[in-house]
Amino acid sequence: MASSIAETITDRLTDMPARERRAAQALIANYPMLGLKTVAEFAQRAGVSSPTILRLVARLGYQNYAEFQSALNDELAARLQSPLSRTGRARSNRDGGVAPLLSAMLENISETFRVVSAKQLGEIVALLSDPRRRIHLVGGRFTDPIARYTTAHLAIIRPGVAHLDGQENQWRDRLIDMGRRDVLVVFDIRRYQDSLLHLAEKANARGVTIVLVTDQWLSPIARFASYVIAGRTSVPSAWDSSAALFILAEHLIAGVTERLPEQSAARIREMDALRRE
Amino acid sequence: MASSIAETITDRLTDMPARERRAAQALIANYPMLGLKTVAEFAQRAGVSSPTILRLVARLGYQNYAEFQSALNDELAARLQSPLSRTGRARSNRDGGVAPLLSAMLENISETFRVVSAKQLGEIVALLSDPRRRIHLVGGRFTDPIARYTTAHLAIIRPGVAHLDGQENQWRDRLIDMGRRDVLVVFDIRRYQDSLLHLAEKANARGVTIVLVTDQWLSPIARFASYVIAGRTSVPSAWDSSAALFILAEHLIAGVTERLPEQSAARIREMDALRRE
DNA sequence: TCGCCGGCGTAACGTTTGATACGTTTTCTG
DNA sequence: CAGAAAACGTATCAAACGTTACGCCGGCGA
Numbered sequence: 001m002a003s004s005i006a007e008t009i010t011d012r013l014t015d016m017p018a019r020e021r022r023a024a025q026a027l028i029a030n031y032p033m034l035g036l037k038t039v040a041e042f043a044q045r046a047g048v049s050s051p052t053i054l055r056l057v058a059r060l061g062y063q064n065y066a067e068f069q070s071a072l073n074d075e076l077a078a079r080l081q082s083p084l085s086r087t088g089r090a091r092s093n094r095d096g097g098v099a100p101l102l103s104a105m106l107e108n109i110s111e112t113f114r115v116v117s118a119k120q121l122g123e124i125v126a127l128l129s130d131p132r133r134r135i136h137l138v139g140g141r142f143t144d145p146i147a148r149y150t151t152a153h154l155a156i157i158r159p160g161v162a163h164l165d166g167q168e169n170q171w172r173d174r175l176i177d178m179g180r181r182d183v184l185v186v187f188d189i190r191r192y193q194d195s196l197l198h199l200a201e202k203a204n205a206r207g208v209t210i211v212l213v214t215d216q217w218l219s220p221i222a223r224f225a226s227y228v229i230a231g232r233t234s235v236p237s238a239w240d241s242s243a244a245l246f247i248l249a250e251h252l253i254a255g256v257t258e259r260l261p262e263q264s265a266a267r268i269r270e271m272d273a274l275r276r277e
Numbered sequence: 278m279a280s281s282i283a284e285t286i287t288d289r290l291t292d293m294p295a296r297e298r299r300a301a302q303a304l305i306a307n308y309p310m311l312g313l314k315t316v317a318e319f320a321q322r323a324g325v326s327s328p329t330i331l332r333l334v335a336r337l338g339y340q341n342y343a344e345f346q347s348a349l350n351d352e353l354a355a356r357l358q359s360p361l362s363r364t365g366r367a368r369s370n371r372d373g374g375v376a377p378l379l380s381a382m383l384e385n386i387s388e389t390f391r392v393v394s395a396k397q398l399g400e401i402v403a404l405l406s407d408p409r410r411r412i413h414l415v416g417g418r419f420t421d422p423i424a425r426y427t428t429a430h431l432a433i434i435r436p437g438v439a440h441l442d443g444q445e446n447q448w449r450d451r452l453i454d455m456g457r458r459d460v461l462v463v464f465d466i467r468r469y470q471d472s473l474l475h476l477a478e479k480a481n482a483r484g485v486t487i488v489l490v491t492d493q494w495l496s497p498i499a500r501f502a503s504y505v506i507a508g509r510t511s512v513p514s515a516w517d518s519s520a521a522l523f524i525l526a527e528h529l530i531a532g533v534t535e536r537l538p539e540q541s542a543a544r545i546r547e548m549d550a551l552r553r554e
Numbered sequence: 555t556c557g558c559c560g561g562c563g564t565a566a567c568g569t570t571t572g573a574t575a576c577g578t579t580t581t582c583t584g
Numbered sequence: 585c586a587g588a589a590a591a592c593g594t595a596t597c598a599a600a601c602g603t604t605a606c607g608c609c610g611g612c613g614a
Contacts, residue, residue, distance in 0.1 A: 017560080017561055017562085018561080018562095019561075019562065019563095020561090023487075033350060033353065033354050034315055036350070037350075038564075038600085038601065038602085039601075039602060039603090040601075040602090048562085048563090049562070049564080050563090050601095050602080050603090051563070051564090051603085051604085052562070052563080054602075054603070054604095055562090056452050064603080065601095065602060065603085066602085073310065073313070076310070076353075077307070080310070101528060102386075102390055102524070102528070105386075105524055106383060106386065106387075109379075110383075111384075111385065113379055115283065115305050115306075115308070116288070117287040117290065118289070119288075119290060119291055120287070120290060123291070134442035135500070140425065141429060142312055142429050142430065144421035145423065145424075145425040145426035145429065146422065146426070147422075148421070148422040148425065149419065149422035149423070149519070150564090152418055152421075152422065153419065153516065154417050154568050158524060160553070174595075184512075194574090198281060208528075214306075216306050216307050217306070217307065218303055218306050218307075218322075220324075222299065222302075222303065222323075223324035225299075226295070227407050228299065228303075228306070230302070230303045231306070235531075237531050237534065237535075238534055238542075239430065239534065241527055242426070242523075242527075243520070243523060243524050243527060246380070246519075246520060246523045247520050248376075250382070250518055250519075251378060251379070253516070254512075254514050254516075255596085256513065257516065258514075259517055261299070265515075270525060276528070294592080295591085295592095296591075296592065296593095297591090315571065315572085316568085316571075316572060317570090318570090318574090325592085325593090325595050326592070326594080327571095327572080327573090327593090328573085328574085328592075328593070328594090329575090329591090329592065329593080331572075331573070332591090341572075341573080342572060343572080354591090356572075466585080506598055507562095510579085
């Protein structure tokens with residue numbers, strides 16, 4: 001059982017015609033990039049003709065060249081997504097199953113912030129700091145808690161922040177009051193929820209500014225969003241980790257706090273006073 | 278001086294038209310694979326039209342799409358050859374105020390898991406995996422979302438999991454049904470909430486097993502808790518970061534998932550079926 | 555030596571692709 | 585609020601692409 005396409009090729013290298021073997025070796029020589037180029041270029045660089053390439057691909061069991069390229073693409077994408085799978089299981093043995101998950105999360109977080117720029121965050125922070133704006137937050141099945149968390153913090157710092165509670169049909173009532181000056185922050189990761197998409201679509205139609213926090217595969221809501229932040233979510237487990245999204249949310253909170261220092265301090269004091277009673 | 282194309286894009290993200298920016302964000306979200314596909318697919322996945330993609334490419338300084346793809350290809354080839362020379366933390370200085378917060382969070386997480394032992398987590402996981410137990414989760418003002426998040430996941434894996442909604446006085450009604458076979462998971466960080474303390478005290482009096490997730494200063498609930506996990510929360514900001522707690526919660530979820538593989542798989546399938554209707 | 559067969563490249567076909575011109579819509583600006 | 589400029593999608597075209605049919609070439613057996 002060959003795990004990668006490269007191995008499959010090497011295995012079957014012996015029972016191949018001469019030119020096909022040359023092509024296969026050329027592919028392995030700079031794998032997998034050569035296979036992602038056009039047939040003509042592949043052929044030229046291997047010193048054979050185009051049909052030979054196609055015959056090779058057919059011999060490997062692919063219906064056509066596109067299918068072959070897709071396979072290479074998937075393999076490559078998987079490899080890029082989890083760079084630590086190559087780096088090796090540094091600490092995996094010691095803690096028995098806990099550490100790989102942790103390091104995957106840490107990796108996700110670093111990778112997320114390698115991709116998300118401070119400028120991007122800054123723009124969203126500016127939006128969320130605008131006192132004339134009203135802010136509504138909502139999330140999906142697993143991400144709604146993050147929306148709530150963000151709401152809890154922002155609501156302290158500034159007025160006009162609310163979480164969209166309840167069921168979908170209750171959202172509609174809230175939509176009526178939304179307009180150009182409203183901001184809708186949506187958290188949505190796989191499997192993307194239709195209800196959120198509908199909400200975003202309607203909000204967009206009403207001129208609401210939409211901020212989307214999603215995973216690297218991008219929720220379809222991206223279509224309607226003015227701002228999109230994508231966090232990495234894949235971990236070696238049956239489910240996806242929202243840790244990176246959580247930390248993104250905390251960065252937004254931190255940004256708004258920093259931007260509205262007086263308000264937040266005043267409101268915190270005020271709320272502390274209220275609580276003491 | 279941007280070393281990678283991704284950075285170039287992120288830098289120039291602000292002075293781009295809206296749709297081009299969306300396209301650019303989509304590219305960065307799953308970089309660089311999306312850029313290696315055809316213009317049409319790129320466009321569709323970004324939710325824009327083909328010409329927008331081409332305009333984006335032109336704006337980035339490439340003569341045509343092929344040249345752009347070549348650049349991505351070269352970069353990818355270079356990355357594949359030396360996996361260690363990952364673009365890395367090149368930006369920590371440049372981004373100013375963001376990085377310190379991020380590194381503080383990462384530091385908190387590492388430190389938390391240096392202190393919390395796998396055995397500790399394992400015991401709690403075993404408790405939460407016991408099918409005869411009923412599990413109730415609750416949190417404070419800022420940590421309740423984490424309780425909700427944990428609930429959302431555990432409820433999929435096994436039956437008998439519920440979040441304590443509503444106000445403090447509603448909790449009393451739920452307390453009546455709790456007994457020795459119940460587990461109460463409490464999230465509580467500074468400033469510790471009296472309401473949670475009262476709840477824990479009463480639950481403890483009824484023989485409920487209490488699991489406490491708190492900060493390094495330990496909530497007073499620790500007095501009643503059978504299990505205590507402390508996460509680091511301090512960051513250079515006006516508030517505390519719950520990121521470490523969130524990741525602790527995800528580790529508990531992962532542990533239970535791993536321990537109840539059949540149940541979780543079966544329940545996930547079942548719920549998927551229910552949702553499809 | 556002749557005939558057969560797999561290996562291989564040439565050439566032509568139909569499709570898909572990147573690219574461009576144009577009209578509509580939106581967004582600045584005075 | 586009018587006018588201009590920019591942004592964006594639709595429609596269209598030519599070039600490049602993958603694919604297939606066909607015929608040549610060399611090796612092996614009769």
